Amino acid sequence: MIRAFYKKYILQFKRPAGTSRGVLKTKETFFVILQEGGRMGIGECGLLRGLSADDRPDYEEKLSWACQNIALGLPALYQELMEFPSIQIGLETAFRSLEATSPFQLFPSAFSEGKESIPINGLIWMGDEQFMKEQIADRIAKGFSCIKMKIGAIDFDAELQLLKSIRNEFSASEIELRVDANGAFSPNDALEKLKVLSELQLHSIEQPIKQGQWKEMARLCEETPLPIALDEELIGIFSESKREELLRTIQPQYIILKPSFIGGFRGSDHWISLADTMNMGWWITSALESNVGLNAISQYTFTKNSKLPQGLGTGSLYTNNIPSPLEVKNGALLYRPNGGWDISQIT
Numbered sequence: 001m002i003r004a005f006y007k008k009y010i011l012q013f014k015r016p017a018g019t020s021r022g023v024l025k026t027k028e029t030f031f032v033i034l035q036e037g038g039r040m041g042i043g044e045c046g047l048l049r050g051l052s053a054d055d056r057p058d059y060e061e062k063l064s065w066a067c068q069n070i071a072l073g074l075p076a077l078y079q080e081l082m083e084f085p086s087i088q089i090g091l092e093t094a095f096r097s098l099e100a101t102s103p104f105q106l107f108p109s110a111f112s113e114g115k116e117s118i119p120i121n122g123l124i125w126m127g128d129e130q131f132m133k134e135q136i137a138d139r140i141a142k143g144f145s146c147i148k149m150k151i152g153a154i155d156f157d158a159e160l161q162l163l164k165s166i167r168n169e170f171s172a173s174e175i176e177l178r179v180d181a182n183g184a185f186s187p188n189d190a191l192e193k194l195k196v197l198s199e200l201q202l203h204s205i206e207q208p209i210k211q212g213q214w215k216e217m218a219r220l221c222e223e224t225p226l227p228i229a230l231d232e233e234l235i236g237i238f239s240e241s242k243r244e245e246l247l248r249t250i251q252p253q254y255i256i257l258k259p260s261f262i263g264g265f266r267g268s269d270h271w272i273s274l275a276d277t278m279n280m281g282w283w284i285t286s287a288l289e290s291n292v293g294l295n296a297i298s299q300y301t302f303t304k305n306s307k308l309p310q311g312l313g314t315g316s317l318y319t320n321n322i323p324s325p326l327e328v329k330n331g332a333l334l335y336r337p338n339g340g341w342d343i344s345q346i347t
Helices: 059-068 074-080 085-099 129-141 156-169 190-198 214-223 240-250 264-277 291-303
Strands: 003-019 022-036 039-045 122-124 146-150 176-180 204-206 228-230 254-257 281-284 326-329 332-335
Touching (some): 039 085, 129 146, 156 176, 156 190, 190 214, 264 281, 291 326
Parallel strands (some): 146 176, 176 204, 254 281
16 A cells, blocks of 8 residues: 655755746755655655746645545546646656666666766856856856856846857857747847847747747747747646647747646657657756756656757755755766665655
8 A cells, every 4th residue: 555745845046046037045846755565756746936837825735635645546646637737747756766676766778877968958047247157157167068048137238248258259069059038028029139149040049928929929930030949838738639739839949848847757748749740849858856856857858869958957056955866067967876865854
């Protein structure tokens, strides 16, 4: 018989993280722990307040219900929790962890065995110009060949100068540049800004305008000189038919998959299948999870065989992250099988 319970945990940022939704100092997360006999399974419900579709007043009530009804099994629970994607991935991970030979070898592969790594982008957080400059220099010094810069926080011209400073020093073949607007542009001026940005040979821009404006986004994707990636646009689209309608309507060049926001691994598989059918590119990104969630998403990501740099570089953000064998080196994420996990603070 499986026993299930959950634990709330507050992650502390090493330094305040600037996002389009303000400055984050802490990040709330939840761990689901399963016990059966002498075995244990653990999964993370990576809720992100203010952005997750399941940021609702009844969240913990639903999580408690899932633990009390764990005997229903994963397929039934997954279906019942369709509007709670972060609980879906927490349960997917916990059940997989319980059944694994080791609680953290979730998707066995050359990555989880420490033989291969996953190329990732170096993330530049929003902030004042000097802080963003410092981050850019740091990421390049650490061997990243793909840099993702969040824009929309400071003056557009100042952000343009920062991007130009990178491009003046490094060609597009040396450093791949991605930008994430988090919906900061208005539909009226977005296309002009995309034209200016495209002169810098950027790889892509994420979510140039706010989600929910399908007609305007479709027009942008049709006319853009710069590939557009949908990110927030995918949040809250629960039904499979609605997902297909979204992609057929907008026709983006890329989609970005945050498993904690879009129905876990099963939801990600469906989005990937749709994107592949429609010849759209995609990559996978973590969403400020602890190392427990990051590990699950990273191991899953490796099995998808994407050749693009992924967005999985968030493990070093916290002072009290869960100690793990994950490590970032030379712009890639590695798993050291001989390294240890320490989950004493959450079990």
